[in-house]
Amino acid sequence: MQTPAKGRQTVTKSTEASSVKTYVRFDLIQRVQHIVFLISFTLLGFTGLPQKFPLSPISLAIFEAVGGVERIRAIHHASAIAMMIVSVFHVLEVTYRILVLRTPISMIPWIDDAKHVLHDIQYYLGFKKHKAYYGRYSYAEKMEYLALIWGTIVMGLTGFMMWNPITTLRFLPGEAVPAAKAAHGGEAVLAVLAIIIWHFYHVHIKHFNKSMFTGKLSREEMEHEHPAELAMIEAGKHQEPIPPAVLRKRQMIYAPIAVVILALFAFGFYYFVGYESTAVVDPDTGETVEVFVPVTPTPIPTEPAAGESSGASSGTLNWSAGIAPLLQSKCGMCHGADTSTGLAFDSYESIMKGGTNGPVVVPGDSVNSSLFKVQSAGGHFGQLTAEEIVRVQQWIDAGAPE
Amino acid sequence: MTTRNFHRQTFWLIAAGTFVLLLSLSLASPASAEHPLQETEKYCLSCHGNQDLRMTLPSGEGLSLYISQDALDHSVHSSKGIECEACHTEITTYPHPELKYETGRELSRAFYQTCEKCHSVNYEKAQDSMHAQAAEAGNLDAPICTDCHGAHDVRPPDEPRSLISETCRQCHAEIVDTYRQSVHGAALMADENPDVPVCTDCHGVHNIQDPRTSQFRVAEPELCAGCHANEELMKKYGLSADVYSIYKRSWHGVDVSVYKAKWPTIWHDSAVCSDCHGIHDIRSTDDPQSKVNPNNLLTTCQQCHPTAGPNWTDAWTGHNEISLERTPALFYVEKFYTSFTPFVLWTCIIYVALQIIRATVDRVRRNLP
Numbered sequence: 038m039q040t041p042a043k044g045r046q047t048v049t050k051s052t053e054a055s056s057v058k059t060y061v062r063f064d065l066i067q068r069v070q071h072i073v074f075l076i077s078f079t080l081l082g083f084t085g086l087p088q089k090f091p092l093s094p095i096s097l098a099i100f101e102a103v104g105g106v107e108r109i110r111a112i113h114h115a116s117a118i119a120m121m122i123v124s125v126f127h128v129l130e131v132t133y134r135i136l137v138l139r140t141p142i143s144m145i146p147w148i149d150d151a152k153h154v155l156h157d158i159q160y161y162l163g164f165k166k167h168k169a170y171y172g173r174y175s176y177a178e179k180m181e182y183l184a185l186i187w188g189t190i191v192m193g194l195t196g197f198m199m200w201n202p203i204t205t206l207r208f209l210p211g212e213a214v215p216a217a218k219a220a221h222g223g224e225a226v227l228a229v230l231a232i233i234i235w236h237f238y239h240v241h242i243k244h245f246n247k248s249m250f251t252g253k254l255s256r257e258e259m260e261h262e263h264p265a266e267l268a269m270i271e272a273g274k275h276q277e278p279i280p281p282a283v284l285r286k287r288q289m290i291y292a293p294i295a296v297v298i299l300a301l302f303a304f305g306f307y308y309f310v311g312y313e314s315t316a317v318v319d320p321d322t323g324e325t326v327e328v329f330v331p332v333t334p335t336p337i338p339t340e341p342a343a344g345e346s347s348g349a350s351s352g353t354l355n356w357s358a359g360i361a362p363l364l365q366s367k368c369g370m371c372h373g374a375d376t377s378t379g380l381a382f383d384s385y386e387s388i389m390k391g392g393t394n395g396p397v398v399v400p401g402d403s404v405n406s407s408l409f410k411v412q413s414a415g416g417h418f419g420q421l422t423a424e425e426i427v428r429v430q431q432w433i434d435a436g437a438p439e
Numbered sequence: 440m441t442t443r444n445f446h447r448q449t450f451w452l453i454a455a456g457t458f459v460l461l462l463s464l465s466l467a468s469p470a471s472a473e474h475p476l477q478e479t480e481k482y483c484l485s486c487h488g489n490q491d492l493r494m495t496l497p498s499g500e501g502l503s504l505y506i507s508q509d510a511l512d513h514s515v516h517s518s519k520g521i522e523c524e525a526c527h528t529e530i531t532t533y534p535h536p537e538l539k540y541e542t543g544r545e546l547s548r549a550f551y552q553t554c555e556k557c558h559s560v561n562y563e564k565a566q567d568s569m570h571a572q573a574a575e576a577g578n579l580d581a582p583i584c585t586d587c588h589g590a591h592d593v594r595p596p597d598e599p600r601s602l603i604s605e606t607c608r609q610c611h612a613e614i615v616d617t618y619r620q621s622v623h624g625a626a627l628m629a630d631e632n633p634d635v636p637v638c639t640d641c642h643g644v645h646n647i648q649d650p651r652t653s654q655f656r657v658a659e660p661e662l663c664a665g666c667h668a669n670e671e672l673m674k675k676y677g678l679s680a681d682v683y684s685i686y687k688r689s690w691h692g693v694d695v696s697v698y699k700a701k702w703p704t705i706w707h708d709s710a711v712c713s714d715c716h717g718i719h720d721i722r723s724t725d726d727p728q729s730k731v732n733p734n735n736l737l738t739t740c741q742q743c744h745p746t747a748g749p750n751w752t753d754a755w756t757g758h759n760e761i762s763l764e765r766t767p768a769l770f771y772v773e774k775f776y777t778s779f780t781p782f783v784l785w786t787c788i789i790y791v792a793l794q795i796i797r798a799t800v801d802r803v804r805r806n807l808p
Contacts, residue, residue, distance in 0.1 A: 091693045097700055106697050163800070202754060203746050211753020216768040218690075219761075223776025227783060243794065298676035330613040335583045367489055415495070418534070422491055 059253040060270070066130060072124040082194075083227050084109045089222045093151045113141040117196055118306070123188055125302045130294055136294070137287040138279065142185070143173050150176035172265040177239055181231075194358050195221040197305075354431055355438040356385045363428070364388070368419045385439045403433040484508055486533075498541045510592035526553045546578055550590075550764065551583040558584075564645035572649075601627050603637040611638075618719040623725070634672060653706040657699035660686060664711045682758045686712075689757035708743065715739050728771040 045341050063071070087096035087109065101324070103109050134140045153169035153176050174182075195217035198205040202214045240246040246262075249255045257269040279287075354360075364372070364382040372382045375380050380392030388408075391397045397408040404410075412426050421429065444547040457560060466799035484506060486492060492504040511587075516525070529536055538626060587606050587712065597603055604627065608615035615638070618624040629642040639717060641662060642648070662698040664683035666672055673680040686692040692708035700797040713721075713732050722729035730739045736752045744751065756766060763770045 088693065091697050092687075092700065097697065100697055101701055105702070106694055157795070161797045163797070179570040203744065203748065203751070206754060207748055209750070210768075211750040211755070212766050212768045214754040215756045215766065216772045219769055219772045219776065223772070223780060227776065230784050231781075231787060234784065234791060238791045238794070243798070327613050331610045367491055371486075396520045418487070419489065420491075420493060425491070425495055 043401065052218060060256070060259050060267075061252055061253045062248040063252050065252070068252055070127055070130075070247060072125050073119060073244075077116040077120040077123070078232075080112060081120065082225070084113040084116065085225050086229065088113070089225065093136065102119050106133075114200065116195075117200075120189070121193060121302075121306070124193070125299070129298060132294065132298070133291060137284065137291050144179055146176060146179045146183070150179060157321070170264040172269075173263060177235070177261070181236060181239075184228075184231060188224055191220060191224045192228070195224070203320045354428070356388075356432075357439065360383070363421075363425060367421060367425075371419065389403055389437070398433055398437050400437040403430040406433050409433060442529065447450045453795075468600075479524050480511060480517060482638070483523045494538075494582075496538070496540060496546075498540060500542050500671065502543050508590050510589075514591060517594060525556075526550070528553070546576075547585060547590075548579060548583060551585045554584045561645045568643075568645060568647045568760060569649045570647060597637075600631045600633065603639055607638045607760055614719050621719060621721045622723045623721060624719075634666070634675070654703045656711055657695055657703050657707065658675070659711040659713060660692065660695060661699075679758065681760065686757050686762065691757065714742070 071322060083099065084103075087093075088106070091100075091106075100106055100109060102114065135142060149172070153171065156165060156169040159165045160315050175310075190219045196215035198214055205213060205217075240249070244258075245259075246254075246258070248258075254262065256267075361382070368382050371378050372380050378392070379394075380397065381387040383393045388398060389396070393409070397406060409426070409430055412429065414420050463569040485507040487504055488508055490505045494502050496502050496506060516522070524530065526761065531600055542550060562584070570581045570583075574583075586609070594614075596606065604615050604618060604624070606636055615624075618638070619628055626635045627637060639647075642650060650674060667678070668680055668683040670680040687696055687799050693708040694707060695711055698705065698707040698709075717730050722732075724733075726732060727734065729735065733752070736755075737747065737749065740755070742746050756769065759765060761773050
């Protein structure tokens with residue numbers, strides 16, 4: 038966020054108590070931009086990296102602390118909007134400085150910067166007595182600024198593509214979205230680590246440079262960090278103030294340009310934020326089939342078809358051919374030859390003799406035959422079917438022929 | 440009797456005794472191994488072998504009391520000597536105690552509890568199942584042990600393997616019929632393929648859970664991965680075993696994994712396997728009827744992303760490794776960051792390290808006399 042600000046850099050202040058001179062390095066607008074960018078960058082990092090490495094314990098802890106992936110994304114999107122707004126503001130500011138104030142473009146690396154790098158490497162290796170004499174911005178600051186511009190463009194574009202994939206794919210091939218995801222993640226890791234290594238070392242560890250918050254550098258700091266700039270200031274080489282009439286004229290030209298830039302970004306924001314609120318529409322998950330559809334007829338019938346092979350289904354109505362097989366198969370267990378029930382159906386003689394309670398068959402009179410009476414009452418252990426009882430009845434009524 | 444005579448007699452007595460003992464042992468041991476085991480069964484079947492043996496329950500419903508000898512012969516229990524009285528513990532003699540059940544279903548629901556005596560683990564599991572929940576909610580037709588395994592004709596449930604789906608089909612006919620059209624079901628029906636899943640592989644055997652819950656949903660990718668991440672198995676069918684690991688890194692997979700890890704009980708819409716591939720109707724990608732056949736893919740995506748356009752499906756890389764042939768742009772982006780990032784960071788690290796070394800050296804020198 039460090040921008041050309043030579044126009045106002047020469048303001049000096051001295052206090053009466055001590056003759057400590059301070060030099061304005063960053064004006065309020067620049068400091069505010071830095072703070073907004075710093076906060077949004079941090080939030081984006083803390084909400085973005087867990088999405089890139091979702092199953093690491095740290096990521097899961099962050100998801101849980103914030104209360105869900107959706108909330109993480111909402112914070113990420115909100116921070117992205119803040120970063121985009123501050124970036125647009127920065128574009129307006131830089132164009133104003135260049136077009137209206139005509140400040141020299143001091144952020145572009147130049148031949149001097151290459152010389153400074155070589156000089157510094159020699160110094161670090163012990164071949165030089167001192168560091169290179171930096172101007173307003175050292176090559177380290179320029180590189181970081183340009184990396185930030187590059188990173189913001191990459192992250193903004195790829196972020197937009199991931200946020201609005203459907204819109205994106207109306208204009209680009211499908212592969213663009215996963216490529217954007219890869220670039221967004223790759224750039225994020227690069228940016229965060231570069232900030233931690235490069236930025237933290239140069240402005241926090243090596244020497245805690247507070248100028249981005251106070252706006253000022255002391256003379257000693259200036260001597261140390263920006264000796265060439267200090268020399269220029271002390272030699273009185275600074276920009277002449279612009280006559281008000283000229284300034285006014287330039288501002289009139291700049292205004293429509295600013296409006297166009299703002300309109301372009303506003304249009305972009307409209308798409309960015311409003312076009313695709315979410316890609317997902319309530320999916321109709323699951324099947325729409327009937328779960329309980331029993332096979333009919335059921336393969337496990339509760340009752341088998343009765344009377345199929347009872348041995349009583351056919352033939353003449355006499356003992357040996359019709360009734361004996363029926364009674365012996367269905368009653369023989371209890372009323373067999375070696376019976377303990379006192380009643381046996383093993384032979385014609387036995388059944389006609391009856392049991393201990395008397396005869397069970399009264400030939401010609403089924404109604405008075407206890408065989409028929411017991412069976413018609415139902416519930417007997419060896420219960421005959423209705424059809425079989427009819428056959429027994431017919432047999433008795435026919436005189437119980439042998 | 441002389442002493443010599445006595446001794447001779449003793450010898451013969453011992454010899455005869457030994458002979459009888461050996462003879463009885465050789466005759467008795469096989470007899471006791473076979474007959475007593477089948478005795479109860481034979482005794483019960485002397486009545487219950489009668490096909491027409493039946494009674495009427497208080498509800499008026501008829502109840503056949505016939506037990507087929509054939510069914511018993513083929514059951515797993517009878518051949519192991521587990522006979523009638525093992526389950527029908529209340530019956531010790533004739534006449535039997537009176538049955539107090541209104542309906543046949545009521546009787547079955549009372550009698551099946553005897554399974555717990557030997558099969559307590561599976562019985563407990565079944566009590567936690569959705570079927571048991573349905574019964575608790577009042578549906579007495581909800582299946583109990585005997586509905587799936589049979590009562591007197593209990594046989595190995597998976598011989599042949601397709602028998603499992605046949606069993607489920609008794610109640611879930613429509614689903615099983617759909618399954619049989621699927622790539623899994625067709626393979627099962629064709630040659631009893633041991634690799635493909637049958638109903639129980641996905642739904643569980645005794646503790647069958649409701650598959651419509653969020654827990655089942657987020658666990659689904661792992662369920663499919665059980666086979667589809669098995670390199671050896673997938674190789675056999677020419678399928679990629681990486682589908683799961685790549686899915687987990689995909690748009691859908693990240694959300695599902697996080698929800699599974701942290702909020703498995705909260706419903707989440709991010710697609711799981713079955714959302715795209717189908718549930719019981721999963722087909723091969725080459726099948727024109729497959730939901731993920733290239734011709735049908737966009738329609739499948741539009742289930743959730745209704746406004747997606749024709750380029751959309753190319754954005755799906757959820758099952759493919761990054762390759763130069765398939766996704767060149769993605770390939771180069773990835774290549775750029777995997778080489779550019781380390782280059783930049785190492786440059787930064789070396790440069791910062793140089794400064795730190797120089798600053799340290801300077802400080803040490805300054806402190807020297």
